[in-house]
Amino acid sequence: MFRLTSVLGALVAGALLSGGAARADGSGSATIDAIKARGQLVCGVGGSVPGFALPDSQGVMRGLDADFCRAVAAATLGDATRVKFVPTTTTNRFTALQSGEVDLLVRTTTWTLGREANLGLLFAGVNYYDGTGFMVKKALGVKSAKELDGATICIQPGTSTELAVGDFFRVNKLKFTPILIADLPELRNAFLSGRCDAYSTDGSQLAGFRATQPNKDDLVLLPETISKEPLGMMVRKGDDKFFDLVRWTHFAELIAEEAGVTSRNIDSFADTKLPELRRLLGLEGDMGKALGVDNRFAYNVVKQVGNAGENWDRSMTALGVPRGINALWNKGGLQYAPPMR
Amino acid sequence: MSATTSDPRRSGPPLSGRAAPRRRIHLSWSDPLLRNIVWQVLIVGVVAGAVWYLAGNTARNLAARHIATGFGFLSHNAGIPIGEHLIDYDPSTSTYGRAILIGVLNTLKVSVAGIVLATILGTLIGVGRLSRNWLVARISGVYVEALRDLPVLLQLLFWYGLLQTLPAPKQSWHLGEAVFLSNRGIKVPLLDWQPAHGWALAAFVLGVFGTLAWRRAAARRQANTGIRPPVWPVALGLLGGVPLLVWAAFGAPFTLDVPVLRGFNFQGGGTISPEYGALLIGLVTYTAAYIAEIVRSGIQAVPAGQSEAAAALGLRPGEALRLVVLPQAMRVIIPPMTSQYLNLTKNSSLAVAVGYQDVVSIGNTTLNQTGQAIEGIALIMAVYLAISLSISLFMNWYNARIALVER
Numbered sequence: 001m002f003r004l005t006s007v008l009g010a011l012v013a014g015a016l017l018s019g020g021a022a023r024a025d026g027s028g029s030a031t032i033d034a035i036k037a038r039g040q041l042v043c044g045v046g047g048s049v050p051g052f053a054l055p056d057s058q059g060v061m062r063g064l065d066a067d068f069c070r071a072v073a074a075a076t077l078g079d080a081t082r083v084k085f086v087p088t089t090t091t092n093r094f095t096a097l098q099s100g101e102v103d104l105l106v107r108t109t110t111w112t113l114g115r116e117a118n119l120g121l122l123f124a125g126v127n128y129y130d131g132t133g134f135m136v137k138k139a140l141g142v143k144s145a146k147e148l149d150g151a152t153i154c155i156q157p158g159t160s161t162e163l164a165v166g167d168f169f170r171v172n173k174l175k176f177t178p179i180l181i182a183d184l185p186e187l188r189n190a191f192l193s194g195r196c197d198a199y200s201t202d203g204s205q206l207a208g209f210r211a212t213q214p215n216k217d218d219l220v221l222l223p224e225t226i227s228k229e230p231l232g233m234m235v236r237k238g239d240d241k242f243f244d245l246v247r248w249t250h251f252a253e254l255i256a257e258e259a260g261v262t263s264r265n266i267d268s269f270a271d272t273k274l275p276e277l278r279r280l281l282g283l284e285g286d287m288g289k290a291l292g293v294d295n296r297f298a299y300n301v302v303k304q305v306g307n308a309g310e311n312w313d314r315s316m317t318a319l320g321v322p323r324g325i326n327a328l329w330n331k332g333g334l335q336y337a338p339p340m341r
Numbered sequence: 342m343s344a345t346t347s348d349p350r351r352s353g354p355p356l357s358g359r360a361a362p363r364r365r366i367h368l369s370w371s372d373p374l375l376r377n378i379v380w381q382v383l384i385v386g387v388v389a390g391a392v393w394y395l396a397g398n399t400a401r402n403l404a405a406r407h408i409a410t411g412f413g414f415l416s417h418n419a420g421i422p423i424g425e426h427l428i429d430y431d432p433s434t435s436t437y438g439r440a441i442l443i444g445v446l447n448t449l450k451v452s453v454a455g456i457v458l459a460t461i462l463g464t465l466i467g468v469g470r471l472s473r474n475w476l477v478a479r480i481s482g483v484y485v486e487a488l489r490d491l492p493v494l495l496q497l498l499f500w501y502g503l504l505q506t507l508p509a510p511k512q513s514w515h516l517g518e519a520v521f522l523s524n525r526g527i528k529v530p531l532l533d534w535q536p537a538h539g540w541a542l543a544a545f546v547l548g549v550f551g552t553l554a555w556r557r558a559a560a561r562r563q564a565n566t567g568i569r570p571p572v573w574p575v576a577l578g579l580l581g582g583v584p585l586l587v588w589a590a591f592g593a594p595f596t597l598d599v600p601v602l603r604g605f606n607f608q609g610g611g612t613i614s615p616e617y618g619a620l621l622i623g624l625v626t627y628t629a630a631y632i633a634e635i636v637r638s639g640i641q642a643v644p645a646g647q648s649e650a651a652a653a654l655g656l657r658p659g660e661a662l663r664l665v666v667l668p669q670a671m672r673v674i675i676p677p678m679t680s681q682y683l684n685l686t687k688n689s690s691l692a693v694a695v696g697y698q699d700v701v702s703i704g705n706t707t708l709n710q711t712g713q714a715i716e717g718i719a720l721i722m723a724v725y726l727a728i729s730l731s732i733s734l735f736m737n738w739y740n741a742r743i744a745l746v747e748r
Contacts (some may be wrong), residue, residue, distance in 0.1 A: 091705045095714050098406060118407035118712040140605075150604040155422070157702065158709030162521065166422045166432045177606070178422035180706070181696040186498070190696065193505035194524050195615060197605045237407040307402070 015020030027292030031173060032076060040082045043069035044102035047087025048173055048184045050208035050327035051319045052108050052128075061085045065106040068127055068233060068250070070103055071305045075249045075297040081302035091158040091182055094119050097234060104246060105234040110160040117213040124246040125333050129325045129334050131225035132164040133203035135210065138220050140197060145224040149174040154196035156180070162202050188286055198222075202229050204321060211319040245291045252298035254337035256307035258328055265304045267297065279340050285338060294328040299341070308335065353508055399715065414711040415441070421706050425614060437707050444703035445724055451620055451699065452686040452728065458625045459514050459685060460678075462633025470637050481633065489630040494691055501695040503617035510606055519599055521607060526614040528600035528607045535593030541584040548579035555579075616697035618690065628685045639674035640666060660719065671743050679736035682731050690725075716747055 020341050027033055035041050053065060061069075066085065074080040088096050089106055090272035097105040098120055102104040108130075111116075111123040134153075136142050145168070155162050158179040169176050179196050181187040188209065191199040199206070203225060210219050233250070235243050256262070259277055269277055280283035282296035289295055305311065312323055327333025365374050403410055416440035422432050426443045427450065429435075469481035488496070505524055508514065513523035514630040521528040532538065555575050563569040600610030643666045651661035701721055708717025 082584070085404040094709065094712060098408060100716070114710070117714070118409045120403075120712075132626055148605075150606055150608070152606060157706040162422060162706070163420050165419055170433050170715070178424050179696050180422075180424070180698060180701075180702065186694070186696075188420070189502070192504065193502075194509050195505050203403045238405060268569075 022234055025239060029239050029245070029292050031235070031239045031242035032245065032292050035076050035103055036207065038082050038166075039077065039271075041069060041073040041076060041088060041104065042084045042102045043068065043208040044074070044086050044088045044093055044096050044105040044107055045182075047085070048109050049108060049203055049205055050068045050212050051204060051315050051321065052208070053085070053087075059194045060331065062315065064127060065108065065309060066232075067305055067311045067315065068106045069104065070133060070252060071249050071301045071311075072246055074300040074304045075252075076293055078296075078300050089113055089182055089184075090156050094121065097121055097236060099263040100236075103235075103242075108205065108231045109234060110202075110229045111232045112160060120237050121234045122237050122243055123236055124243055125250040126230040126232045126334075127250060128204060128231040130202040130229040130231050131202060132161050132229055133206050133225055134222040134277050135191075135199045135206045136220055136222060137194075138218050142198075142222065143219075145172070145222045145226065146172055148176065148198055150176070152177040152195070154179045154181070154191045156184065156187055156201065160227070160229060162230070165200050168226040172305070202231065204231075204316070208319050211321075238306070241292045243309060245293060245297075245307060248291060248298070248340075249301055251337035252280065253306075253308040253311065255340055256298070256302045257309040258330070258337070261302055261307060262310055263303055266303050273292050276340065285341070377700050388724070403715075404524070408712065408715070412713075412716055414713050414716070417711070421703075421705065421710060424696075425443065425698060438713065440703050441700065441707060441720060442700060444700035447697070447703075448686075448689055448692075448701075448724070449626070449728070450615065450698040451689050451692065451697070455621055455624045455628065455685050455689065456682050457559065458621070458631055459628040459681070462625060463629035464636050466633035467630060467636025468640070470633060471640060480608060485630045485633050487630075488626055489634075492687055492692060493623065493627045497623040497695050500623045501615065504615040504619050507615075510602055513602075519597070521600060521602075523607075524615060525606055525617060529610075530597040531611040532600045533594075533596040534600050535594045536589075537588055537594050539624050540591060541588040544584040544587045545580060548583055549587055551579045552576045557708055590703070614693050614697075616692075616719055619695045620692050620697045623695075624685050627688075629683055630680050631684075635674055635677045635681065636670075637672035642673045643669045668743070672740075675736060675740045675743060679733060680739075682732050682736065685730055687725060 026162045027036070034218075043066075045061065047053055047055070047061070047082070049063065049065075052065040053061055054063055056062045065249070065327075069085065070080040072085045084255070086096065086102050090103070093105055093107050093109065094115075096102050105121075106127070110122075110126070110130075111126060115121065116123060134145050134148065136148075142148065153165060155165060162178070163314050165176070165178070179187075180189055181190060188199070190196055192213075199209075203221070204211060206221055210216050210221065212217060233246060235246055255276070256266075259274075259280070261277070261280070269281060270283075272278060272281070272283075275284065279287055281299045282304075283293070284289055287319055288297040291297065294300070306314070308328075312326065316323070325331065325332075325334050327335065329336040346531070356584045366372060366378075368375065372375065416436050419435055419440045420432050421440060423430055423440060425447060427446045428439075428443060430439060430443055466481045466484055469477045471486065472478045472481070504526075507524040509521060510521070510523045510525050513525075515521045519530045529639045533741055552572075552575065556572050559570045559572050598609050600607040600612075602608075647665055647669065648658075648661050650663040652658075656664065689699055690701040693702045693705065697703075704717050704721040708714045711717075
């Protein structure tokens with residue numbers, strides 16, 4: 001019932017909102033203008049996903065997704081702290097973005113054709129290349145996902161995991177019983193209590209979950225990765241300027257890492273002669289202005305939040321997740337930024 | 342106001358059978374008929390305008406946001422896994438339409454069972470509160486106060502948590518080698534269904550009608566002659582004997598599909614899952630607390646003189662309750678009971694919290710996978726409206742039927 005009302009509320013709010021057409025004044029982007037007028041970026045995150053977005057003991061949202069929200073706030077407003085985090089569930093996240101309740105959705109959301117074609121939303125980039133995995137208890141004695149015939153599996157509804165697990169079992173001619181619970185802590189309880197034999201979601205979340213468990217040695221990640229799950233940040237269609245800004249905020253983090261620029265050493269590059277770096281730091285060219293924000297947007301992102309590698313270390317290395325395919329392209333990974341010029 | 346300006350509606354010959362004369366509308370604000378028409382047109386106009394505005398705005402914004410619309414998704418391949426289904430479902434071939442139909446059936450499965458069980462439990466507790474036995478009355482009172490004061494969502498999570506503390510399948514509690522209770526639910530043996538059983542069931546249903554007809558005939562005979570022909574031997578023969586003979590005539594087949602632990606879980610047999618169990622127990626115990634109060638107030642609304650008169654006629658207390666008090670109490674009980682049945686049905690949408698896949702759960706997943714939020718919510722609302730209106734219609738019919746008993 002509560003979910004129904006929240007969805008309905010979002011719908012009514014969406015219906016009452018004025019259309020998304022860009023106004024003539026300001027940056028040329030309705031979303032950027034709204035963020036500047038509000039003095040705050042409203043960012044939809046998971047809110048209970050270790051490594052991506054989870055409040056720490058002081059109530060500050062921590063994780064890769066949360067830091068990306070901060071980076072966009074730094075790029076738009078020049079201040080990484082001016083973010084309002086809105087926790088969303090897997091089932092209400094798209095409605096929250098469609099209706100304008102949030103400006104940006106960074107919520108471990110898999111980039112798929114269906115979502116981009118049907119939802120009126122766009123993926124601006126991939127901040128984590130992930131894949132669906134399985135976790136079981138060691139006591140079960142299972143070594144491979146193919147041994148899970150007849151198993152009961154805990155999955156969050158409305159996720160691409162749900163479809164990936166269905167496909168995997170269908171292809172391998174195995175049977176399973178799904179237990180679908182929207183609330184993540186409830187779902188994990190069901191797995192820990194033994195209601196389910198296995199818990200399936202993105203490998204990164206399994207690793208993060210395992211790392212936060214007191215009995216982590218009793219939990220085993222199965223070796224199979226059964227799907228590609230590129231997790232990205234989403235914006236509404238129809239505001240290309242804001243889309244550009246979000247995409248280049250991500251690229252700026254990658255370019256900074258590639259050039260060895262970190263939040264600590266960035267000021268030592270103030271008199272650099274390298275053209276790419278001078279453009280990154282806003283010393284040369286009108287890169288920021290072309291995007292509708294300050295020319296020093298990338299400087300603010302790196303200085304206040306950090307480059308891609310720093311963000312990874314803060315959120316993922318702390319949980320013991322290896323970087324793997326999420327490394328830069330020149331270090332064997334998939335993360336690659338076009339030139340800033 | 343002088344006598345000459347009396348209300349025109351009351352003019353004309355009293356007690357006449359003909360229709361009231363047609364009235365002319367005076368174009369004056371003091372004419373009540375004109376005022377009524379103006380107000381009603383105004384209100385209908387405002388409501389229609391608001392609906393028009395909202396619908397138009399929604400359509401415009403959907404277009405501006407490039408969101409696809411329409412119900413075409415219902416015939417698309419669903420792909421979403423569903424744990425419990427009363428009809429066949431295969432994620433690789435079944436459509437979203439079928440998935441939602443399964444959700445509707447799951448909602449009905451928990452609502453119908455919940456209404457029946459909550460009525461039984463609530464009636465017992467309601468009567469218990471009026472008991473002269475101190476202990477029974479107190480326990481019933483505590484039950485009502487405790488269960489109706491806690492939010493039903495909390496109670497559902499409590500029951501679900503409790504059922505999860507049951508042992509794993511390999512250590513399950515069992516009754517013989519047939520019934521198993523574990524954190525995977527209750528596993529029971531199922532009858533291996535054969536045509537003989539269908540015929541026996543048909544004979545039983547015919548027997549029920551036959552018994553009812555015989556009972557009515559017996560009552561008529563008693564009213565006419567004062568002699569009541571025996572009913573129970575006929576009932577026993579029709580309900581027990583004939584179906585058994587039919588079954589035996591087909592060779593008396595009897596095999597059970599017994600659940601067996603294989604791999605991770607029990608295979609075969611029938612299952613009551615912890616999700617369904619938690620939802621059913623939670624809804625039944627919660628709603629029963631309200632029904633108990635309705636039953637108690639209904640019984641107390643019948644004047645004490647009625648039971649005293651029944652006693653004076655020589656009826657035993659049980660007979661007095663059944664024949665005199667309850668029929669009168671029912672008229673007070675039925676209307677609020679209808680509301681409770683509707684509440685139970687609507688509360689079943691909390692299933693999503695305990696992982697039972699009702700129409701809201703499957704509808705939410707569907708609208709999330711397809712992005713058709715407005716269509717999905719409209720479908721869910723239409724389903725609840727249809728179920729609730731059906732319950733209302735049935736209860737109103739039943740209420741009208743009971744009211745006719747009044748003399």
